[in-house]
Each structure stands twice: as C-alpha cells, then as structure tokens.
Amino acid sequence: MQRIAFQLTLREGAEAAYDASHRAVWPEMLELLTRAGIREYSIFRRDRLLVLYMHVEDFEKSWSIVESDPVNTRWQAAMAPYFEPAAGLLAGERFRMMREVFYLA
C-alpha cells in the first residue's frame, strides 16, 4: 500500500466555494474513487494550498481509472474554475507530488 500526498493551489477567492463543493461531493464520484481503490482520502486546506492524502495500492493505476471515467470528467469540469493552472510540475508529473521522508506506524 502506498501513502500518497500531493499539492494543488486554489485561485484567490475560490476557498469557500471549493470547501462547499467538497461537503457535497456527488455520490457517483465517491463511488468512483472507492472503485478505483482510493482509501483514507483526505483533502487538507490552508489558505489557497491544498494537500491531498490517500492510500492506494498503485497510484498511477487508480488515477487512470478515475481519469478515464466520465463522472470524473464532469467533476473536474465543475472544479476547474477553482484551481490555479498547474505550475512547478516536473517532467512526467500529473500533480506536485510530495515525497514521504518519514513514516511511523
């Protein structure tokens, strides 16, 4: 099992709308995340910085399942106005991945 964390950045002023959307994530989107093997999925926010944390067996595989589903296409279209354009990505990165430098069970 992998512990994954990555960052996203909200546009200025989008904080409240983003939070409200995430208090009411569509049931079909929750079902898709679960079907894709995503567990213990938390989104933490401070100001405009989001950190997404999750457990997966295989992040690339899970995220491919999510991204190829039309439910996610609709969800991302609804969320897109809230995000800053991705910046600071390394070659081949989908997201600004964080590296786990310490773990204690």
Place this chain on the structure above:
Amino acid sequence: MQRIAFQLTLREGAEAAYDASHRAVWPEMLELLTRAGIREYSIFRRDRLLVLYMHVEDFEKSWSIVESDPVNTRWQAAMAPYFEPAAGLLAGERFRMMREVFYLA
C-alpha cells in the same frame, strides 16, 4: 480519532540534511511519539515545504506529552537549524494547521 495535518518550512539548502535526519530518527524519539499516542505519522516534503500528517486521539494532549519530554527538547534543538522561523501563525497556533475539507474512508 483525529486526522491532523500541518505545515513547516525548511531553510533554503536544509532539504538533504533534514531528509537524512529523518531516515535516522532516534529510537527514543520514536518511542516518545508512540507513547504520546501518535499513529500513522508521515512527513511529506516538496522543496522546502513539509506537511506532517498523523492520527491522534487528541492532538493538544499528544503534543503536550511530546513537548514536555527532554528527548523532544534534544531532538528539536538538533532540528532547529533546518527550519525557517514560524510565520503566518494565527493566534494560539503552534503550527500552520491545515483544515480537512474532505474525507473518504
């Protein structure tokens, strides 16, 4: 059980030394964290930003146990050169806490 996340910032150039320290955390420090009730504790880093994630029954109580122990005093003294001075804290905050805006088990 609480899921907690907060941010710390490293000084420029301290990244490699910080990572190396966290590949070799003192056994007595690990024992203290466990005794304080901290579980599933991960530290994620990208560039100079650290995000600390953990499970605790009561964060204030656990952190008080950690902070009152001389092992932690020695550990923090060893780590202090790596950190930027805390900035952007709200009144009463020890750390730049992040708020969980979404969770899916």
